[in-house]
Amino acid sequence: MTDRIYLSKAEVTEVEEEYVLAALRSGWIAPLGPDVDAFEREVADRVGVRHALALSSGTAALHLALIHLGARPGTVVVLPSMTFAASANAVVYTGAEPVFVDSRADDGNVDPHLLVDAVDALRREGREVVAAMTVDLFGRACDYETIEPALADRGIPLVEDAAEALGATYGGRAAGSFGRAAALSFNGNKIMTTSGGGMLLSDDEELIAHARKLSTQAREPVPWYEHTEVGYNYRMSNILAALGRGQLTRLDDMMSRRREIRRRYARALDGVPLRFLGEGGTRSGEMDNCWLTTAVVDQPRANIDQVIEALNDEAVEARHLWKPMHRQPVFSEAQFFGKGVCEDLFAKGLTLPSGSGLSDQQVDVVIEHLRRLLPDAA
Incomplete structure (x- = not known):
């Protein structure tokens, strides 16, 4: 197994x-x-x-x-x-x-x-x-x-x-x-x-x-x-x-490894309909710790639930982004200011394996599954 x-x-x-x-x-x-x-x-x-x-x-x-x-x-x-x-x-x-x-x-x-x-x-x-x-x-x-x-x-x-x-x-x-x-x-x-x-x-x-x-x-x-x-x-x-x-x-080393993992995803998945959150436009003095690599599937007919389920079926832990609090049953009566951007991110976003202990081979397995799954979601 x-x-x-x-x-x-x-x-x-x-x-x-x-x-x-x-x-x-x-x-x-x-x-x-x-x-x-x-x-x-x-x-x-x-x-x-x-x-x-x-x-x-x-x-x-x-x-x-x-x-x-x-x-x-x-x-x-x-x-x-x-x-x-x-x-x-x-x-x-x-x-x-x-x-x-x-x-x-x-x-x-x-x-x-x-x-x-x-x-x-x-x-x-x-x-x-x-x-x-x-x-x-x-x-x-x-x-x-x-x-x-x-x-x-x-x-x-x-x-x-x-x-x-x-x-x-x-x-x-x-x-x-x-x-x-x-x-x-x-x-x-x-x-x-x-x-x-x-x-x-x-x-x-x-x-x-x-x-x-x-x-x-x-x-x-x-x-x-x-x-x-x-x-x-x-x-x-x-x-x-x-x-x-x-x-x-060891914090700096662990962040460096997570950063390498994100770069590996970005390079290998270039051309795949994924937009990595927070990538691009980084100003001087601004640095993401790359705790989790998160992406939005830019494919209108993609079913993010199916993509995440398929990854998990392949022994790859993937998750949705945080479900907005104003859409949680416990906070359903709470006041909300906005136009639903966070709801759109939740509907299209996924979180990828990002731990500093991951090997390059494990990251490549995730990449292989994503390249196979996303075209099928079109």
Whole structure:
């Protein structure tokens, strides 16, 4: 039986084994410890922010940031519709209402002008917009040159969901360094992993201090367990932080390999009716981390469901792009600003195996299947 070719399988080497073994032998098995402290410093230095807080997930990071910024029942958070559900779920956890915004066609990221228009329209209606959230989709940063100053002029805090984008840059700045706060994810399929985990990043010391308190059940600094607000069990363990530290030493190499894989797809599939999202028009200082290679099938009669099903039947893991949140049953009543670009991307898009551990031979297998399947979809 042919080995399955996975979408984004974690790649772990002896480097990570050494970090984890050292953490185990140190005796710091319980949550927190020196590897957590070191991991926070190392990621903050890598991204170029002052403070970092290692957490159990990227969702936890978004949740804590939104709480600090005042998200609560009766308020609104504006965010992209094309994203993983965690972005929207974090808003709902606070009791705030998510309002969704359409995508750009070229890379799938949020349309920056629609984002600002949505904020303005909601405020004219008398709604309290406590934050706007961006999502750096599939490892490519949003148009912060437009978004950041527009939100700053309106006094709206920006929360950057950079869960998919560690290592990417925009305008020479690292993903995770934009806005009042940013969230990273180290889930098992991300560019680097701690098995499960995330991180909250910010230059705002007060925000991080408040989030740190909330993440450890909101315990007050007294000799007994005293609580004046509801807290959460959101901290990262020392063992997982050690795994992350090992992964971080190899981040550039893993991104380089994913970039090579994308180039291999693009070269070999030239002439096939595929448009790779985010390709072309890259400005100086802008770099995709190539977490996932995503493409749109530019063939009017192509059935993307059949293409993805056929790939999976051949032991190639392929997926749709994120289904827009405003089309999810759980958010079907949510307000949406846009003309359906994200719906079109979902209807025509697919995500290809992209993990740094893939061999050239495995990538060539995917290419062979795509060249066979797409003409048949005409």
